[in-house]
Amino acid sequence: xxxxxxxxxxxxxxxxxYSETDLMFTPQMALDVGLxxxxxxxxxxxxxxxxxxxxxxxxxxxxxxxxxxxxxxNVKTLGIVTTPTLAMSLRxxxxxxxxxxxxxxxxxxxxxLKFWNPSGIGYSHEQEEEISRLYDEKKFLxxxxxxxxxxTSVNDINDKHISDITNRxxxxxxxxxxxVDPGNGAGCExxxxxxxxxxVNIITINAQMDGKFPGRNSEPSEKNLIxxxxxxxxxxxxxxxxxxxxxxxRVIFLDETGEIVDPIRLLALLAKNYxxxxxxxxxxxxxxxxxxxxxxxxxxxxxQPLGCEIIRTEVGDIQVAQALNEKGGFLGGxxxxxxxxxxxxxxxxxxxxxxLVLQMMAxxxxxxxxxxxxxxxxxxxxxxFQLKKDIPFNDEINQKIITExxxxxxxxxxxxxxxxxxxxxxxxYDNGWILIRRSGTSPYLRISGESSIDINQSIxxxxxxxxxxxxxxxx
Numbered sequence: 001x002x003x004x005x006x007x008x009x010x011x012x013x014x015x016x017x018y019s020e021t022d023l024m025f026t027p028q029m030a031l032d033v034g035l036x037x038x039x040x041x042x043x044x045x046x047x048x049x050x051x052x053x054x055x056x057x058x059x060x061x062x063x064x065x066x067x068x069x070x071x072x073x074n075v076k077t078l079g080i081v082t083t084p085t086l087a088m089s090l091r092x093x094x095x096x097x098x099x100x101x102x103x104x105x106x107x108x109x110x111x112x113l114k115f116w117n118p119s120g121i122g123y124s125h126e127q128e129e130e131i132s133r134l135y136d137e138k139k140f141l142x143x144x145x146x147x148x149x150x151x152t153s154v155n156d157i158n159d160k161h162i163s164d165i166t167n168r169x170x171x172x173x174x175x176x177x178x179x180v181d182p183g184n185g186a187g188c189e190x191x192x193x194x195x196x197x198x199x200v201n202i203i204t205i206n207a208q209m210d211g212k213f214p215g216r217n218s219e220p221s222e223k224n225l226i227x228x229x230x231x232x233x234x235x236x237x238x239x240x241x242x243x244x245x246x247x248x249x250r251v252i253f254l255d256e257t258g259e260i261v262d263p264i265r266l267l268a269l270l271a272k273n274y275x276x277x278x279x280x281x282x283x284x285x286x287x288x289x290x291x292x293x294x295x296x297x298x299x300x301x302x303x304q305p306l307g308c309e310i311i312r313t314e315v316g317d318i319q320v321a322q323a324l325n326e327k328g329g330f331l332g333g334x335x336x337x338x339x340x341x342x343x344x345x346x347x348x349x350x351x352x353x354x355x356l357v358l359q360m361m362a363x364x365x366x367x368x369x370x371x372x373x374x375x376x377x378x379x380x381x382x383x384x385f386q387l388k389k390d391i392p393f394n395d396e397i398n399q400k401i402i403t404e405x406x407x408x409x410x411x412x413x414x415x416x417x418x419x420x421x422x423x424x425x426x427x428x429y430d431n432g433w434i435l436i437r438r439s440g441t442s443p444y445l446r447i448s449g450e451s452s453i454d455i456n457q458s459i460x461x462x463x464x465x466x467x468x469x470x471x472x473x474x475x
Contacts, residue, residue, distance in 0.1 A: 005029070005135065006128045008316055008440030012103050012112030015056035025111055027063035033113060034067020036134035037097065038149075039141045040127075043072030045096030048116075048154075050078040050086035052102040052186040052247045055211040056111040060101050064113070069149040071141040076152045080209065082186045082248035085161045087120035087347025092160050102186075105219035105245035108212050120345030121325055122318040158190045161351060164344065166197050169355040171362040173198035178358070179235075180242045181228045183218055184210040187248035187350070194351060200358065203238070205231070218246035220337065222260055225252065232258035239367050242354060249317070250337040251350035253357060255369040264295045265375045266357070267333035268302040272374070273360050274330060275306050288329035290320045293426050294435050295335055296450055298376050314423035315440065321346045379455035381462050382448040385475040390443035393424070397474075401425050401436055404468040412464070434461045436469070445475050 005011050005025075011033070016024030037047065047068050051057040065075050076093050078086060086100045098116035106112075115123035115131070123131070134140070178200050182188045188209045195202050205227060206215030217224045220243040228241045232254055241254030253261040271289050275282065290311040291299055300310050311327055313319040317340065320332040324342050332340040338348035341356075361368060391397075398421055405427055409416040420426040424437025432451035439446060447465045451457040469475045 004132065005033075006132055009104065009318070010112055010114035010122070010128070012106060012110060014109050015054075015060070015111040017059075025060070027059045030060045030063035030113070031067045032135055032138070033131070034064040034069075035071060035140040036067075036131050037099070037115070038068045038071025038073045039134050039139075040131055041071070041073055041096055043141045043143060043147075046074045046076055046094060048076045048078065048086065048089055048093050048095035048098045050081040050083075050089070050098070050100050052083075052100075053080055053184070053188075053209045053211045054101075054103065054108060054111055054246070057101045057211070060111055060113075064099065064101070065151060069151065070143070072143045072147045072149050074149040074151070076154050078154050078157050080186055081157060082190060082351065083114070084249060084347060084349035084351050085157055085190065087116055088161050088164065088345050088349065089154075089157050090116060090118050090120060091345065092157070093154065100247065102247040104247050104249060107217060116347065119325065120347040121321045122347065124318065124322065158193065161190065162194050162197060165194060165352055165355045168344075169352070169359050171198060171359040173200035173358055173362050176240070176358060176362060177201045177203075177238045178240055178242060179203045179205065179228060179231055179238050180207065181205050181216075181220075181225070182207055182244045182248070183220065183224075183246065184208060184213050184215050185218060185244055185246040185248060187244040190351060191242070191244065191248070191354065194355065195358075198355075198358065198362075203231075213246070220245050220250060220252040225254065225260065229254060229258035229260070232256060239361065240357075244350060248350050249348045251339070251353055252337045253368060255372075256367055257369065259369075261368060261372065262296070262377065262380075263333065263335055263337045263339075264291070264299060265372060265377060267291065267295075267331070267339065268299050269372060269375050270333075270339070270353075270356060270360070271299075271303055271308065271331050272306065275303070275308060279306075282330060283328075285328035286330050288324075288327060290323040290327075290329050290332035290340075292316070292320060292334055293420055293423050294437065294448055295333075296378055296380065297428075297433060297452065298378055301452075302375060312420070312422065315437070317348045319423075321348075376452070378450050378452045379458055380448070380450045381455060381458035382446065383462055383466065384439075385445045385447070385466070385469070387438070387443045387445050387475060388473060393438045397472075398425055400472055401468070404472065405434075405436070405465065408464045408468060432457055432461065434458075434465055436465055445469060
């Protein structure tokens with residue numbers, strides 16, 4: 001029986017200074033995770049560690065480092081950085097592994113760990129299972145006093161990240177007016193610094209690092225971005241708004257009217273712009289974009305006519321990155337606002353994405369709302385329901401869902417074109433699709449749907465799916 005401390009995105013739990021269970025994340029647990037990671041690495045090489053601004057990050061960091069050093073591995077600490085900076089840093093620092101101490105967009109009482117390979121790609125499920133096994137068995141490397149690893153502090157990694165971007169993404173931003181909301185998170189320093197390098201005119205809100213997130217909740221969702229949205233609505237000068245989560249792996253853009261830009265529409269725009277500017281230099285293997293099954297079909301509709309293949313994956317930035325790593329591609333992205341640029345590294349990088357969006361605006365002389373006119377906007381509808389039982393959805397449950405939904409399509413006279421069981425159950429039909437999926441991080445069932453013609457069609461299909469899930473006693 002394993003403790004199952006890993007979720008769908010590393011370890012993420014509420015902090016507790018002491019707990020007799022694994023329901024809370026404690027410094028003692030971090031110590032054992034450090035020992036497990038060092039044992040997994042056979043006590044060799046360098047582990048690069050970064051942390052976000054959460055108040056509990058420091059005790060977790062000290063404990064984690066103690067465990068890693070006690071196996072013989074060396075540690076390089078970055079201090080407070082963004083997750084993209086940690087992922088990028090591994091190749092500069094010859095890291096054999098990276099650990100980001102963060103709970104990403106969760107509320108401030110949460111803390112967690114996310115693990116990274118030298119390429120910047122997050123640890124796979126198999127790698128996490130091995131760390132979890134070592135953590136449970138407690139059979140850690142036993143070394144002598146004179147074999148303990150060494151620790152080094154790295155103080156200039158933000159400089160490296162910024163120069164990596166400014167050396168490759170070139171533009172003059174002196175005519176751009178941008179408002180940035182880092183949400184009191186780890187992006188408070190690096191994003192304004194990057195924009196200053198481009199001579200962008202900047203206004204910031206919630207730009208003081210504070211692990212209690214006093215300005216707004218960390219997740220850059222619509223309800224949490226009211227302040228920046230209102231500012232854009234009343235401003236006559238600002239061209240664009242940029243909002244980040246706590247560790248800045250996610251980025252959300254707002255147009256000059258204060259409306260949130262759909263991340264998948266932006267993904268399609270960025271990909272289209274990239275192909276138009278680099279088409280002849282993109283190899284056949286790299287003419288691909290990776291995105292999960294819950295992303296809009298507009299990606300296919302916009303990019304396939306340009307000769308770009310769309311790779312669908314399970315939900316999660318690691319799954320998107322794995323597809324890029326294994327199958328090739330120049331860009332990956334999710335509905336949450338994560339974007340992956342393999343030419344930089346295989347982790348989500350909001351900082352690179354900001355540079356590329358502003359470059360596109362500066363070079364065309366157009367605001368984002370104008371650039372997005374060439375990208376369709378399909379009506380999308382999503383609901384979330386509490387599960388009656390907190391159980392994983394196995395093949396048996398998925399098959400029951402498929403059987404019920406097939407009956408529904410037959411009864412309303414819609415032709416079911418395909419069923420995708422990669423992550424949940426996605427049903428594609430003429431002019432739309434619906435996805436029924438259990439959340440990977442909480443006991444919820446999510447029903448989302450899209451129609452290329454009418455929001456009412458999405459609402460109708462969602463209501464049908466809701467009734468079927470009630471019939472199956474799932475919600």
